[in-house]
Amino acid sequence: MDASTVRRLCAVGYTGWVRPRPPHPEYRKLLLRYPAKIRQLALAARKLILEEAPGACEFVYEVYTIACHFSFTERPGDAFVFTTTHANWVNLGFNFGSRLPDPHGLLCGEGKWIRHVRIAGEADLQAPGVRELIQAAAAQAERPEGKSPKPRTVIHPARKPVPVA
DSSP states (O other): OOHHHHHHHHHHTOOSOOOOOOOOHHHHHHHTTSOHHHHHHHHHHHHHHHHHOTTOEEEEEESSSEEEEEESSSOGGGOSEEEEEOSSOEEEEETTGGGSOOTTOOOBOOSSSOEEEEEOSHHHHHSTTHHHHHHHHHHHSOOOSSSOOOOOEEEEOOSSOOOOO
16 A cells, blocks of 8 residues: 555545444334345445544434434534435435545435435445545544544434334
């Protein structure tokens, strides 16, 4: 590995040997409404994000989907990447995706900022460019001044029952 690659990887926190923290039990419970394949994809996408950004805080929302937002601050609004879980796929989303380099043409969406990659199978997560998108988003992410918060998971369950997918 050359020096520029090491600097790039260190800039976003990737070390190659970080073991991501396990999913919160409540997050696993929220995923139970989805088919096993989709649960596995959601967990694999989460793992990939945390391999690249092990210091990120995780904010899980139960809305019409299960949405997980990742931020280096304690503010969910500073999220740089997120996942949303759907009946037949998982979206890997980027809050400032329109500003990310995308040489492989993976990003979808027409909004001013948000872009996503549809993950319908394990191969989609392993596609060239996916990890690099996460790295680029993490490199551009808002960071706190001073000491970073301890990585944690915050679960926001629905106030009303959410219909099963």
